[in-house]
Amino acid sequence: MTEVQQAPAFVLAPQVGQLAPDFELLNQYGEPVRLTDFQGRNVVVVFFPFAFSGICTGELCEIRDNIAAFKDSNATVLAISVDSKFAQRAYAEHEQFGFDLLADFWPHGAVARNYGVFDEASGMALRGTFIIDASGLVQYVVINPRGQARDFAEYRRALSALAGQ
Template sequence: MTEVQHAPAPGLVPEVGQLAPDFELLNQYGEPVRLSDYRGGNVVVVFYPFAFSGICTGELCEIRDNLSTFADSNATVLGISVDSKFAQRAYAEQEQLGFDLLADFWPHGAVAKEYGVFDASSGMALRGTFIIDGFGVVRYVVVNPRGQARDFVEYRRALADLE
């Protein structure tokens, strides 16, 4: 097993091999979701700028349409944006997203900041993806610039590497 480093300081993107910063946020139903509760299984944390935006909808619907890929790798998907739980719920219902969407609403973007993907100039999260193994260790990281969608094929490769 790779040597585990301590979680990064706020504002720095966690690197592969580091412990993922733990967090607790409310999902679209107002239920608390804590990252550390998923120990023993893999977690795919997907930060996205805003609910109802074009690229985000395309990315999250691709995940929705391929949830079996994540399930086959014992992975739970957690989507996170700075939207409120109310916006998250409306978005999840409209797009029929079958996974938790978490509200990093207040303090605004606090978890995105811990993961180094908060864009303070626009008040939104960047497109950051973190695949975390059952021990809480980051195994895959990608942060895409504004306007650039993530490559779903990369998820498959990263998840396959966990097996």
């Protein structure tokens, strides 16, 4: 179940069935968060361009308001942007996000590059979502172009399919 709407031509995003690239980033509290620490759980990695921007806030608030759909699927949400941990913390507190916001700040956008969602021209991540199963394999990929929000119903369908495996 993959739907890649638009991906940068110069970097390939991990595809369904591939092992997700591991990473370690600081969350909004300055704590290290490593993808492989979630082995045994599903993980929804949500790249977003910038904290406090309109579409990003709408998308992340929709996740916040529907977090039960993720918890019911044994899924942890990790939201990543190129903002600093300080901006991530202010954003998380302002919007009352109960999930980790990770800072892909330095080296600038390195994790976004590894996932094929870094926009070199603007220095930001595209809106990419990767659902990774408990064994670390990518089960769902969607990458939206600038200015286009993700469809929350797609998350529900992908998580439901993952729960049915």
